[in-house]
Amino acid sequence: MSKPIVEVRNLRKVYRAGDVDVEALRGVNLTVQRGEFVCVVGPSGSGKSTLFHILGGLTPPTAGEVLIDGQDLSRMSDAERTALRRRMVGFVFQKYNLLPTLSAADNIAIARHIAGKDMAHDEKFREVLELLGISHRLHHKPRALSGGEQQRVAIARAIVNHPALLLADEPTGNLDSKNSAAVLSVLRDLNERMNQTVLMITHDPNVAAYGHRIVHMFDGRIVDS
Amino acid sequence: MVNKLVIENLKFRPVRTALSILAVGIEVTLMLTIVGLSYGMLADSQQRAKGVGADIIIRPPGSSVLSLTSAPLSEKYVAWVQRQPHVKMAVGSMNHPVSGLTTITGIDLDGFNRMSGGFRYIEGRPPMEPDEILVDRYYARQNNLRPNSKVNLLNREWRISGIIEEGRLARLVVPLKVLQQATSNTDRISQIYVTVDDPANTDAVIKDLKSKLEGFQIYSMPELLSLLSVDNVPGLRAFIYVIIGLSVVVGFLVVFLSMYTSVLERTREIGVLKALGATPGFVLSILFRETVLLAILGSLLGIVFSYGTRWLVMTFVPASLSQLIVPGWWPIATAIALAGALLGTAYPGWRAARQDAIEALAYE
Numbered sequence A: 001m002s003k004p005i006v007e008v009r010n011l012r013k014v015y016r017a018g019d020v021d022v023e024a025l026r027g028v029n030l031t032v033q034r035g036e037f038v039c040v041v042g043p044s045g046s047g048k049s050t051l052f053h054i055l056g057g058l059t060p061p062t063a064g065e066v067l068i069d070g071q072d073l074s075r076m077s078d079a080e081r082t083a084l085r086r087r088m089v090g091f092v093f094q095k096y097n098l099l100p101t102l103s104a105a106d107n108i109a110i111a112r113h114i115a116g117k118d119m120a121h122d123e124k125f126r127e128v129l130e131l132l133g134i135s136h137r138l139h140h141k142p143r144a145l146s147g148g149e150q151q152r153v154a155i156a157r158a159i160v161n162h163p164a165l166l167l168a169d170e171p172t173g174n175l176d177s178k179n180s181a182a183v184l185s186v187l188r189d190l191n192e193r194m195n196q197t198v199l200m201i202t203h204d205p206n207v208a209a210y211g212h213r214i215v216h217m218f219d220g221r222i223v224d225s
Numbered sequence B: 001m002v003n004k005l006v007i008e009n010l011k012f013r014p015v016r017t018a019l020s021i022l023a024v025g026i027e028v029t030l031m032l033t034i035v036g037l038s039y040g041m042l043a044d045s046q047q048r049a050k051g052v053g054a055d056i057i058i059r060p061p062g063s064s065v066l067s068l069t070s071a072p073l074s075e076k077y078v079a080w081v082q083r084q085p086h087v088k089m090a091v092g093s094m095n096h097p098v099s100g101l102t103t104i105t106g107i108d109l110d111g112f113n114r115m116s117g118g119f120r121y122i123e124g125r126p127p128m129e130p131d132e133i134l135v136d137r138y139y140a141r142q143n144n145l146r147p148n149s150k151v152n153l154l155n156r157e158w159r160i161s162g163i164i165e166e167g168r169l170a171r172l173v174v175p176l177k178v179l180q181q182a183t184s185n186t187d188r189i190s191q192i193y194v195t196v197d198d199p200a201n202t203d204a205v206i207k208d209l210k211s212k213l214e215g216f217q218i219y220s221m222p223e224l225l226s227l228l229s230v231d232n233v234p235g236l237r238a239f240i241y242v243i244i245g246l247s248v249v250v251g252f253l254v255v256f257l258s259m260y261t262s263v264l265e266r267t268r269e270i271g272v273l274k275a276l277g278a279t280p281g282f283v284l285s286i287l288f289r290e291t292v293l294l295a296i297l298g299s300l301l302g303i304v305f306s307y308g309t310r311w312l313v314m315t316f317v318p319a320s321l322s323q324l325i326v327p328g329w330w331p332i333a334t335a336i337a338l339a340g341a342l343l344g345t346a347y348p349g350w351r352a353a354r355q356d357a358i359e360a361l362a363y364e
Helices: A050-054 A078-090 A104-114 A123-132 A145-158 A177-194 B002-012 B014-050 B077-084 B109-118 B136-141 B176-182 B201-212 B221-227 B234-266 B268-274 B280-316 B329-354 B357-362
Strands: A006-018 A020-032 A037-042 A063-068 A089-092 A166-171 A198-202 A213-218 A221-224 B055-059 B087-099 B104-107 B123-124 B130-138 B150-153 B156-164 B174-177 B193-196 B219-222
Touching: A006 A050, A020 A050, A037 A050, A037 A177, A037 B234, A050 A063, A050 A166, A050 A198, A050 B156, A078 B268, A104 B002, A123 A145, A123 A177, A145 A166, A145 A177, A145 A221, A166 A177, A177 A198, A213 B055, B002 B014, B002 B280, B014 B221, B014 B234, B014 B280, B014 B329, B055 B201, B055 B221, B077 B087, B077 B193, B087 B109, B104 B176, B104 B201, B109 B123, B109 B193, B123 B174, B130 B136, B130 B150, B136 B156, B156 B176, B174 B176, B176 B329, B193 B201, B201 B219, B234 B280, B268 B280, B268 B357, B280 B329
Parallel strands: A037 A198, A037 A213, A089 A166, A166 A198, B104 B174, B130 B156
Antiparallel strands: A006 A020, A006 A063, A213 A221, B055 B193, B055 B219, B087 B104, B087 B193, B123 B156, B130 B174, B150 B156
16 A cells, blocks of 8 residues: 555644634544545544644644654744745635636636646646646636536646645535535546545535545544544 | 746736836836936926026025015116126126916017027017917926017916027026016015126126125126036925835835735645645745846836827926926935835745645645
8 A cells, every 4th residue: 555645643632812822623533545435524623624724734733743744844943834835735625716816727727827837737637637628618717607517627737736635615605516526526536547646625524425435524533533 | 048937927927917018118108207207397497598698697585496486676786787897798687477487588688689699589570569478388288378469467468579589598587677577576576587698708807806706606607507416406306216215115015915916826736836845935936037027127217108198298388397307316316216126026926935735735
């Protein structure tokens, strides 16, 4: 078995909210293998978003070890975590978060530009665009796209640099059932055809069923995996 | 790609972009207009002094280079100067303030005609009666005057006998004796215009006159023209700097507010860029590039507007003010506007660069 893509050991995260310390993660342990599709499920306040942010390098852990493809996030500076986001992590958000001023194509291109890569999409990525079914909508601005199309563009943007880990935070939260199914199918196809590792946060058991494995979180801990 | 993002960002918020460009444009217009007025007024003085046709100018001790509004010299000096070696002709003139920067000039018209070739009459004729006055085209246009129009100056009514081409001697001209009587300055003059028999003798004549007229200000015409500069007008450069300083403050505040609200509005977008791995420097560079573009477009607008203010000045107050277009100041004004704008972007940019990605992504 190859080395896991994500290894989390005794992860703790404490936030300062006003004068009060809030313990968001209380000793999380998690391993995700390369090519796995893992769904993290839990109620609001269970710590799943905090876990998502730490795995994506958006915030440092308070304690514990977080290895992404062997690199320890807990020992990284801000600049190193920024570099990690460019190279190894792709984000898909509930609210799509496309840049409204740019076309779909440019939203994808800017991610490539930030990563310092050539603007021309590679062959593998062309295949992804076909799979996403958005090739014909690339020159439209986000406001001209449906929610489902926007989310598929966001997925394209997240994987344009071939990240080791695709993090999706409630990617169907703003979509109707038809578009939700389409987006989830795309994520599963990416996982199956491209061996893309996916870690998806959701509170919907039906959505979670698309993954290989479901991890349940409660009160900052993984309670069932 | 970044430039495309910058341009699209500016296009996406057209009203704010237009207002920012307009504000920088007004800032640059203000600078270029003040500078243009300063240079224009001096150029106007230079042109009128040159139009006299004199080689040398003699002014009384303690007089200002720019203005002569008293008549401390005895008219007898004119005859004395006339008798000096190599002096071909000497003509006395008198200046008296009318209002604001406008003065009325009295001169021996026959002597002036011989020295300069005379005025060029657009309309009318020289003054023949003691209540007649010549005005130049700018003064006539500004005050809507024609030959035979009446004008009240120095507490008396004058009739316009003729309208002369601008750029020679003064805007308001009457015979010397008439002005002397009207202002109770009989036999007094303000300055003496001198021509020499050979321009090569100018320096020698000046040297001779200086030795005999101690304390008098005696200049060759090129020397006088060179003294009519921004640096020789007390307080003018400081005034220009004050106006420029105020312009920069206005530009700084407008760009600051524009960029500050822009950063607030785009908090989520900044969060997205950071999530994609954009460094603080990348975020900062987007804002600074937007600012540079706004400042350059604003400066171009300001340059165009300065032609507009010049048109307004030359159409409505050509006798009171004169404005030049000074292309040498275009890059200076642009650089000043750019510096103010970049300063205005510094704090919003710093905020954006330091923006926490998670908070930014959660921003509604």
